[in-house]
Amino acid sequence: MTSVSELDLDLDVFQGPFDLLLAVLLREEISLSEVPLGEIVIAYIDHLGESGELDLEAVTEFLVLIAALCELKSRLLLPSEEGIEELGPQEAADELLGRMLEYRRYSEAAAMLSERLEREGGVLYRSAPLPSELRRAALDAATKVYEPERVGLALGDLLTIPPPPDTHHIRTTVSLQRRMSVVRELLRARKTLDFDEAFGAEDRFTQAVTLFALLELYSRGEATWTQKETFGRIEVHAQ
Amino acid sequence: MSGDGLGQTVEALLFLSPDPVSAADLAEAIEVEEEAVAEAIEGLERRLEQNGRGVMLRRVAGGYALAAVPQAEGAARRLLARPRTPPLTQAQAEVLAIVAYLQPVSRPEVARIRGVSSDSAVASLTERGMIEERGRTQFGAVTYGTTALFEKLFGLSGLDALPDPAQFDPTPEDERELRERLLKAGEQRVE
Amino acid sequence: MSGDGLGQTVEALLFLSPDPVSAADLAEAIEVEEEAVAEAIEGLERRLEQNGRGVMLRRVAGGYALAAVPQAEGAARRLLARPRTPPLTQAQAEVLAIVAYLQPVSRPEVARIRGVSSDSAVASLTERGMIEERGRTQFGAVTYGTTALFEKLFGLSGLDALPDPAQFDPTPEDERELRERLLKAGEQRVE
Numbered sequence: 176m177t178s179v180s181e182l183d184l185d186l187d188v189f190q191g192p193f194d195l196l197l198a199v200l201l202r203e204e205i206s207l208s209e210v211p212l213g214e215i216v217i218a219y220i221d222h223l224g225e226s227g228e229l230d231l232e233a234v235t236e237f238l239v240l241i242a243a244l245c246e247l248k249s250r251l252l253l254p255s256e257e258g259i260e261e262l263g264p265q266e267a268a269d270e271l272l273g274r275m276l277e278y279r280r281y282s283e284a285a286a287m288l289s290e291r292l293e294r295e296g297g298v299l300y301r302s303a304p305l306p307s308e309l310r311r312a313a314l315d316a317a318t319k320v321y322e323p324e325r326v327g328l329a330l331g332d333l334l335t336i337p338p339p340p341d342t343h344h345i346r347t348t349v350s351l352q353r354r355m356s357v358v359r360e361l362l363r364a365r366k367t368l369d370f371d372e373a374f375g376a377e378d379r380f381t382q383a384v385t386l387f388a389l390l391e392l393y394s395r396g397e398a399t400w401t402q403k404e405t406f407g408r409i410e411v412h413a414q
Numbered sequence: 415m416s417g418d419g420l421g422q423t424v425e426a427l428l429f430l431s432p433d434p435v436s437a438a439d440l441a442e443a444i445e446v447e448e449e450a451v452a453e454a455i456e457g458l459e460r461r462l463e464q465n466g467r468g469v470m471l472r473r474v475a476g477g478y479a480l481a482a483v484p485q486a487e488g489a490a491r492r493l494l495a496r497p498r499t500p501p502l503t504q505a506q507a508e509v510l511a512i513v514a515y516l517q518p519v520s521r522p523e524v525a526r527i528r529g530v531s532s533d534s535a536v537a538s539l540t541e542r543g544m545i546e547e548r549g550r551t552q553f554g555a556v557t558y559g560t561t562a563l564f565e566k567l568f569g570l571s572g573l574d575a576l577p578d579p580a581q582f583d584p585t586p587e588d589e590r591e592l593r594e595r596l597l598k599a600g601e602q603r604v605e
Numbered sequence: 606m607s608g609d610g611l612g613q614t615v616e617a618l619l620f621l622s623p624d625p626v627s628a629a630d631l632a633e634a635i636e637v638e639e640e641a642v643a644e645a646i647e648g649l650e651r652r653l654e655q656n657g658r659g660v661m662l663r664r665v666a667g668g669y670a671l672a673a674v675p676q677a678e679g680a681a682r683r684l685l686a687r688p689r690t691p692p693l694t695q696a697q698a699e700v701l702a703i704v705a706y707l708q709p710v711s712r713p714e715v716a717r718i719r720g721v722s723s724d725s726a727v728a729s730l731t732e733r734g735m736i737e738e739r740g741r742t743q744f745g746a747v748t749y750g751t752t753a754l755f756e757k758l759f760g761l762s763g764l765d766a767l768p769d770p771a772q773f774d775p776t777p778e779d780e781r782e783l784r785e786r787l788l789k790a791g792e793q794r795v796e
Contacts (some may be wrong), residue, residue, distance in 0.1 A: 419657075419676065419753050421657070421659070421696065422657055422659040422674055422676065422677070423659065423676065423677040423680050424659065424676075425658060425659025425660065426659035426660065426673035426674050426676075426677030426680075426681065427673075427677060427681060427684055427685075428659075428678060429620070429659060429660050429671070429673050430673050430677075430681055430684075430685060430745025431684065431685060432729075432732035432733075433689075439684060441679045441685070442683070442712065443681070443683040444680045445680070445683075452643035458659075465652070465656060466609050466612075466613055467613065468612070468613045468614065468615065468617035468618075468619075468620060469616065469617060480620070482617035482618075482620055482621050483613055483614075485610065485613065485614065485615065485617075486614045486617030486618060486621075489614055489617075489618060489634045489635045489636070490621050490634070491615060491620055492633070492634040493621075493622065493626065493630065493631070493634035494621060494622060497724075504779075517625065531614075540694075540695075540696075541696055541721055542725065543694065543696070543725050543726075544727075546694065563725070570748050582679060597746055
């Protein structure tokens, strides 16, 4: 379980479940300004690590709650010009509730959109250049509307090597880029390869990263693969 | 131009145009009144349905467009090697919902509602052509709105065809339950 | 598949395809015999004529295609014979830059350089007539180049009038070939 109600806290000012902390805060038995929110986040991340599973809904609930606490706390610490507006427990609860309801509305709308895209995915429109006589007429009517610098700047963006992602907190032993290069190299030599034959001798982690490299190559349109049955041979094809 | 001839011309224009065309633009191009176009469109829609045709009329993105009938999808994907639009990730779907209903809306506002930073979902939705920059708030944050492609991909005749978001809100009972859950632990502590 | 259903699918495929399609390719995509397709095509041709439709069947080298009826030509010119020039999105500008500077360039290469599949940007630039198919690589991937319309819309007297890439180059001291450098940069662009 990764539910927030399962999260036990051991802070200087409070020991007990997160749910209870919320209620205690709402009843103003502890001042929010004394609660180290960062420690709660770290405790929750540890809690996630221990449970070994990720219930996205529960995690999101936690995030919404902690975000609301952050905002309330920042309001306490940074008084507005008119002075601090004291939130009573009832008002604070309402505010928290309002947040949760607002989030829930859009997460339901998100499900509706996903379902709709899936349904509409079967509707295909024509995508074709205009017939040649219309194209000729369009060419005659054309005048300069774009600045050539626009493509020049875009080229400059593409030539810029992006900074490597910040991964100092992860000890990487196998690099995704390097695995992509290895697969590319092999596919250049022969158009098709057998995953087990090519990578079966590698350790599990390398195999996993190689599989991830394949996904990346697929999303770039460079390679596809086929697997006829579960646990069957995986054949990788250059595109 | 006779009623039939008008329907024919409308169909030809919708066939040629890569984007949905509004009744006003059709009327201007054909040089007839908009009401006549509206009538011709209804006639066209009816005929396409009745005659078991391979194309159908769709009202999307503020205009009209022809689309292939869904039963041809499998064969069409084999012939044209066109992949299906990949599904939305959970994060993308949430951001898209917020942008669709609240546009123009800024990234910080999206993050406030979702409770997480949404930069990468915003970037992929932009790349996928579903949302685009609209302007800036008075504090300089970029605002976003949905595109015509969004309406086309989701089969919406316009933004007003989106369902009322209030229908996603919990029932008053559910709301009460949530509220009680928030205060419950505190009550226990009092005992 | 019933005779009628087959006619419907054939029509849908001809409607979707930007190029003429042979009976053999249709048969393979629909997974039926070629004779059945030939028969369905004849039926389709007859129905299109009889029902006063806006499209007609054309037999051209390479197979069959649908085309708009000639009587719609005047209206089609008024609606479509002017370039569509909405502002370019970043994705479109990048695809255009790659195609302009490297042409001919294949779709997988474009995706490799940008680090994401760029199908929708390629499709809209093709629809707008700024890029077009040029041929195929030895592995069968379609290659693209820019069109005369592209040069006119950017006010270029020719491709050699494109801005010098060195002007926009973040590392002008790098002397490797442009294509090679773009591909290298693209490989670092893991999403």
